[in-house]
Amino acid sequence: MKKLISGLLVLSALAINVPTVSANAENSESMQGSETTHIQQRIDLNSATVEQLISLPGVGQSKAKAIVKYREEVGPFLEVAQLTQVKGIGEKMLSKIERYVSVK
Template identity: 55%
Template sequence: MKKQITSLLVFSALVLAAPSIQANTTPLNSSGNSTSAVASQIDLNTATVTELQRLPGVGISKAKAIVEYRDTKGPFVEVAELTEVKGIGDKMLRKIEDRVFVVK
């Protein structure tokens, strides 16, 4: 019994002395954003139909509509411009706005 208590105390001391794991260890890019978040975002001005389909609620027809809009009207100036694409309203924009960006 004494050996078990001693073992538990030693184990507890080791666990408590171990360095804590930081909650956010994602590296940041030069603009202060996490690189993984930036990597997972999609540029509306260069994205393919396949890439756009990875967005929540965007199927092949909406993805094609985004590309057609871009081909017809020119590059997106801001993400909010997506609401001008047929089938994308404010509700859809709120779903995907944190997953897309445009380069200005």
């Protein structure tokens, strides 16, 4: 009887831990895959469309339009940090998206 109970305890412990480990491994892999895609395909701030800019984390339609409007009024971006001059984009937002954009 003790062997049966200890065996069930071991199996239940494994059953509880296995889905958690599996889910974490899947999430980690999918995050790495999407991050790799963004790193390999940085969006050029000087030629990006509103639709491309919306794909950036935390950038909605209004911020994307503000980036394009800034570019049209002021001229091309000289560096990524210049994004903080766009209305609605501060240092916090810049830190979220700077690894996904470039200036060519």
